[in-house]
Amino acid sequence: MTDDVTRPGDSLSRRRLLGAGAAALACLGGPRPGLSAERVVRLSYQRSSTLLTVLKTKGTLEERLKPLGFAPSWHLFTNVIEPMNAGAVDLHADVADAVPIFTQAANAPLTFYARERGAPSAEAIIVPDASPIRSVADLKGRTVGVSRGSGCHFILAAALKRAGLSFGDIKPAYLQAPEGLAAFEQGSLDAWVIWDPFLAIVQGKRPVRVLADATGLSSYHRYYLANDRFVAAHPEVVATVFTALAEAGRWVKAEPQAAVALLAPIWGDVPPEVVATVNARRSYAVEPVERGALAEQQAIADTFHEAGLIPRRIEATAVPIWQPAPGRG
Template sequence: MTDDSPREGLRDGPTSRRRLLQAGVGAAGACALGLPFGLPLGPPAARAAERVVRISMQRSSVLFTVLKVRGLLAERLAPLGFAPSWHLFTSVIEPMNAGAVDIHADVADAVPIFTQSANAPLTFYARERGSPAAEAIIVPADSAIRTVADLKGRTVGVSRGSGSHFVLAAALKRAGLGFADIRPAYLQAPEGAAAFEKGSIDAWSIWDPFLAFAEAKRPVRMLADGSGLTSYHRYYFVNDAFVAEHPQIVVAVYEALIEAGRWVKAEPEAAAALLAPLWGDVPPAVVAAANARRTYVVEPVAREQLGEQQDIADVFLEAKLIPRRIDATAVKIFQPSSVRG
């Protein structure tokens, strides 16, 4: 899974690289939305007695971004003796598998299949209600490619392990094709954006905000979105050990995410103005278009609702993207309502 920023240029200084390597994350890039890795926000004296909860983000982690910039999570955690430490990753699967942070970036529905396959010590604690239109397979508007079936023999950009990877696999299967019938170009999202703009790939399977950015840059034709293929839920994870030791912190984060989601939908212009500079000075209208396709409704995870996760896992197994069959419903789930007081 890749960074969801529509612009490149994340700072990744030597301090962040050392910490990531020490955490077993390898070369995954990280920063704290333009700040050095792990730099706390606020006066040091006010934070001296607080414990830090490490939170990872992608640029598509809209609700976490809102909580960070508006200081809402810091306000909720301060009475509990904690302060958030924010870390922006260009690849989230590695830090999720390595336990490099405590609470992880919200991820598309495909990502848990890979982390579960790797036996990562992760617990579901929330999900964002489905937004299938926020993922799509697109081509330039003047392309001769008119349908998914026309992708046979074509070069298609996709981020390996992303929700859009599943959308592409499922769309190909529905059209009677497989990955062997196309030339997949496994590109991180910023690389895919550049390749699509230059015309070095024929099609691109991508998610918002990159989808909205591509639509704003040039006329495109949408071959398929997630409708009928995936609900595109986004899931929120916490390390097993952290939720066992600090369930009240996870509850506070969950409640703050609900608040942020309601604010984004109630104040779309303010939300777009907040996010636009953080996404690389993207026009607010592009941000608003991306936000309009997301529900931002945060809710608990119910095991009986994970059937679609199994569908994703089965498609990925068939495509040999995971080494063995997994039961996608056999995961750890934390219910925020189980903690009182």
Template sequence: MTDGASRRLLTTRRSVLCGGLGTVAASAIGMPMGAPAVHAAGRVVKISMQRSSVLFTVLKVRGTLAERLAPLGFEPSWHLFTSVIEPMNAGAVDIHADVADAVPIFTQSAGAPLTFYARERGAPSAEAIIVPADSPIRTVADLRGRTVGVSRGSGSHYVLAAALKRSGLSFADIKPAYLQAPEGAAAFEKGSIDAWSIWDPFLAFAEAKRPVRTVADGTGLTSYHRYYLVNDRFVAEHPEVVSAVYEALSEAGRWVKANPEAAVALLAPVWGDLPPAVVAAANARRSYTVEPVERAQLGEQQDIADVFLEAKLIPRRIDATDVKIFRPSTVKG
């Protein structure tokens, strides 16, 4: 790596999560991630990521996916996004970041040409609505009239909507502050929002930064499956690449759970030198179990879509089970 590249990499790692997840990771249109690209000859497959894309991060840092794709004539090009819905709708990359269960509702509503090819098994406690420990807010009902930070279109957006509905409230009863996760972290720390609906690793960092109280998490509201999607055209033309990505993700998930200390050591510097305990807490709440998508298991997606329609977050009713699904060739049965 050249001195210039080293400086760029160091700057990226410091600025991405400066102050511990407190600044915007990248622009909404996406920027290549700071680590060095693979220079082997081959066709580039563009892959998007978020800071919560743990398994893709593992594959990138360890170079595993590059090795897996090289015999197929491809090399990965990594792109970090703060907001993923726009690039998913626009088809800006080939294979998209793993996204919370709520995100595909918005992309399907927008008619984005996307195919499901994997999901990460649920982890409902990895999303939560939190308040400072000394806040008078103790229940979801106490959020009435309060300013609540949330990232529009995220899984935590659904957690907030569903929690409000369960308590007999709606978004009309609160003051929603639509903030991307890094912006929400800064607002919560400054006290400019009363509560924050958020997911890991931002949740784990907030818990480590100051004493907080969990008003509600995803338990009983959502399983918080994370879904992996690919552009329709890419999977039709290169199913072998998508199958290879699926297998690599599955192996990465098993590696993280089997090697928790090594996983923390790998992720902490990428996430802005977060304390190991924060990374460990986030990893403990995620399942990292990658499995194929089964249409019969998408009923909860319909529940999310119906809540979003009622909250006027999507313009029309959709059948959340009427989506394209690719079954990787590496999956038996």
């Protein structure tokens, strides 16, 4: 199954995107009965959204948002770019540093409101341990699985460039993470570029070799974005979610065993040691977004433009940013 993330320049119209986003929400059940639609905060998350998963499982946002007259409505996505471009939810899943490049190129009305400090070892290019592939240069002519538009997409592009290769030298297989996991385990891929928790899951199942992680290529910051209109209309909600995320990040690091116990069943009864590996590699340090710290985003944007993945050069630092009041978080 190939990845169907909509990229800038694709023929999908905004109307179709909105329809797809609405259909996805409908399939996921939409707002819970009894919640007034105009007071619901729609949040998306994905399997790698550890801190949002913690808040959802603990019911933290239900408690914190109630005094403000809001209640959260949760929506799980594997394809995050399409709902981000379509405005299908209010507060979006935390995404790897490369994802906002695609949404920015698509002129999606999104505001950065938080950043999770980098963790470059949490994404990597891997091969089976018995593979004859020993370096990134050896990927020439090989089938490499990657999720289109993800941080790993950038890691692969940058690693290939460093090795004197390009996407034209490999056979990219654009797969969402769950499909990529299945393909890698079945031997359909020569290599796979993937992030935690999927990276730790496959490392826990079979011997694999890391050809390269993001070190020296990307810091692998994760960003939290929200729809512009929602931020403008409800900054108090954004501030509440920001504070809750920061607290959740501190809790995961301060209470590692409790965090493992909470997350393992949700991730499909993943062995505790795998969850512990994920939590050790990720920083979970939530902080405000500073424009001066977005320089790495420009490098990603330029790489994607050079590779023809976005149709025009963008100013990656020219994005709307929300910041908390001093001392918040």
